Amino acid sequence: MPGRAEAKEAEMTATTSNPNSPAALPDYAPVPPSAQGPALNEVRGGGDLHIAVILGSTRPGRLGEQVARWVIEHARHRTDAEFDLVDLVDYPLPHLDEPLPPNMGAYQNAHTQEWAAVIGRYDGFVFVTPEYNHSTSGVLKNAIDYLYAEWNNKAMGVVSYGAAGGARAAEHLRLIAGELQMADVRTNVALSLFTDFKDFSELAPAAYQTQALETMLGQVIAWSQALAPLRQAAQAS
Numbered sequence: 001m002p003g004r005a006e007a008k009e010a011e012m013t014a015t016t017s018n019p020n021s022p023a024a025l026p027d028y029a030p031v032p033p034s035a036q037g038p039a040l041n042e043v044r045g046g047g048d049l050h051i052a053v054i055l056g057s058t059r060p061g062r063l064g065e066q067v068a069r070w071v072i073e074h075a076r077h078r079t080d081a082e083f084d085l086v087d088l089v090d091y092p093l094p095h096l097d098e099p100l101p102p103n104m105g106a107y108q109n110a111h112t113q114e115w116a117a118v119i120g121r122y123d124g125f126v127f128v129t130p131e132y133n134h135s136t137s138g139v140l141k142n143a144i145d146y147l148y149a150e151w152n153n154k155a156m157g158v159v160s161y162g163a164a165g166g167a168r169a170a171e172h173l174r175l176i177a178g179e180l181q182m183a184d185v186r187t188n189v190a191l192s193l194f195t196d197f198k199d200f201s202e203l204a205p206a207a208y209q210t211q212a213l214e215t216m217l218g219q220v221i222a223w224s225q226a227l228a229p230l231r232q233a234a235q236a237s
């Protein structure tokens with residue numbers, strides 16, 4: 001039976017329809033094997049810090065997968081942190097069904113405990129978010145709402161995409177981050193569907209976006225490191 005990584009590779013090669021083009025373009029070509037790179041959820045890089053790239057779109061034909069791959073491929077070159085992909089497709093949480101508020105830390109459902117164990121092991125996060133109706137996706141918001149302490153005292157950065165670079169989704173994530181005691185870094189990688197995707201379907205980011213990504217990754221790593229004493233203090237109390 002194929003593992004998650006193999007299944008994801010197979011998914012990457014599947015031809016999917018393109019609902020993003022206003023001109024209803026025909027199906028876009030699968031990513032050629034030469035351009036696919038390693039499995040999406042492979043552990044990356046080195047160092048003691050562990051950062052999760054959280055892929056916040058789950059719909060069939062999502063552009064988010066290409067965006068997350070681009071982020072991971074750059075992140076893996078860093079030697080100052082390790083990066084994993086956390087794909088929400090792999091964590092099909094129901095609509096929030098915990099009886100107690102998450103800040104009470106009394107998670108009762110097995111799926112919540114599993115999700116808490118996943119998120120709890122990271123020092124920082126990069127959220128890859130689409131813009132849906134001027135905000136982040138419902139699936140990402142739901143996954144965030146499940147937990148509390150696991151997000152606290154960690155850094156976060158955003159890679160957003162949409163007609164206006166997903167800027168409104170990114171700004172909403174900053175508001176959410178504040179409530180969860182996450183430190184949001186300045187740089188937001190905002191990919192435009194018009195200029196950073198060919199035919200609204202194939203990621204082809206402008207050169208400055210790669211620079212912005214590197215800057216953002218550096219900021220997330222630096223702040224994740226800087227917040228380590230707070231995480232340790234919280235753990236000890």
Ligand SMILES: Cc1cc2nc3c(=O)[nH]c(=O)nc-3n(C[C@H](O)[C@H](O)[C@H](O)COP(=O)(O)O)c2cc1C
Binds near residue numbers: 065130161
């Ligand atoms: C439900 C829905 C709402 C959307 N709302 C917006 C929006 O408010 N602003 C925008 O720029 N794009 C919007 N879009 C377009 C998405 O940004 C675009 O389809 C993008 O590819 C979605 O990410 P995904 O392919 O990873 O799901 C919307 C798309 C969907 C499916």
